[in-house]
Amino acid sequence: MDAHPSPGPDSSGRGQDRWQATASAAGLLADDGSVAVTIFAEMSALAVRTGAINLGQGFPDVDGPEYVKQAAIQAIEAGRNQYAPGDGVPELRQAVADHQKRHYGLDVDPDTEVLVTTGATEALTASVLALTRPGDEVLTLEPFYDSHAAAIGMSGATHVTAPLVPGPDGFRLDVEALRAAATDRLRMILLNSPHNPTGTVLTRDELEAVAAVAREHDAIVVTDEVYEHLTFGAEHIPVSTLPGMAERTLTISSSGKTFSFTGWKVGWLHGPADLVTAVRTVKQYLTYTSGAPFQPAIAQALADDDTPRDLAASLASRRDLLCAGLETAGFEVTRPAGTYFVMADASAVLARLGLRDGVELCRRLPELAGVVAIPASAFCRAGSPTAQALANHVRFTFVKREEVLRDAATRLAGLGVPLS
């Protein structure tokens, strides 16, 4: 498995600034020193510019429940507009603890073991910054969500990966590669299940293999479980429910996905008090706190198990709709067991259109079909074996209204048919 250490000194001899290491780790730094925006920002801008249907960036086109909006409005009216406590408002920390007990049987102390964050993104970045340093290795799956790589770059640690490999049972973890990638420098395993971009929900056996590696190397597990409720028949198993794992695991989630308020950026993490203290120490100098009136609204929402259940059921049928459309258009899909996303192998479509790979297809898709998608290589290290294996894969989101997905399917079905 190849390791990607933070880039060394540049020609000026003073090394890279943190922003350059961050951009480089996320694959956004060009050889000439220019920096790109994230693939999500680039593709969303392309969708706006061309009027194409945006199946790129994963955000719902329908807001979450009205009563949650009303709760936030009432919190504003009631004057909850000054700084919330740095840890998060007590009712939200309590709601997180109750949620973890109710769903997974986990005992979490809301006062010492929960930290409310500015989305899952801040929880992830603060965890990596707090607990790793140059020389440490952080292991992720590959492909990986982009901010995982960026956070590792920011901390100066070395990013190592274990691939998820597509097959008849979906993208599955290469457990041998996972074991081979773990060295005595392994400090953290940064996990994500249900997984963006593949839609994989890791099985108990896969999670046990990860847990065994973590225990053997005395590594911390940081687990990104933002899609915990968005599964389609597969069981989501939190890492911290596995034997001996609660004491070394930080679990991250967010209200954005569960309640369809991605713009509110209310997230949280929980874990053993010493790890939470370490992350809080960094987090309090990133944002200190955010979203004062949104936090009590999400505390109310977290007591509601019906909304996420209904969302998962409706997403399952929207997944089926989009997968059928993609297959009709000539894509080979790997059916996702969770998340907002499906990965599709575009090899046949590329051959038909005479295009090179998924990147070229995504750049041309708005003009060719009026649809925007994300190339899978954006979730891989440049030139890695996984990037090569997934060069023809493209990620589509199905967290859009059915009529939008139907329209997209019709447009994609015309791919390769000459425009009149």
Ligand code: PMP
């Ligand atoms: N982790 C994963 C796997 C994601 O897909 C996303 C974005 N949707 C996030 C974290 C970021 O979550 P948030 O918007 O709460 O920061």
Ligand code: GLN
């Ligand atoms: N998580 C969203 C996705 O994967 C993107 C969020 C963002 O733009 N950073 O599409």
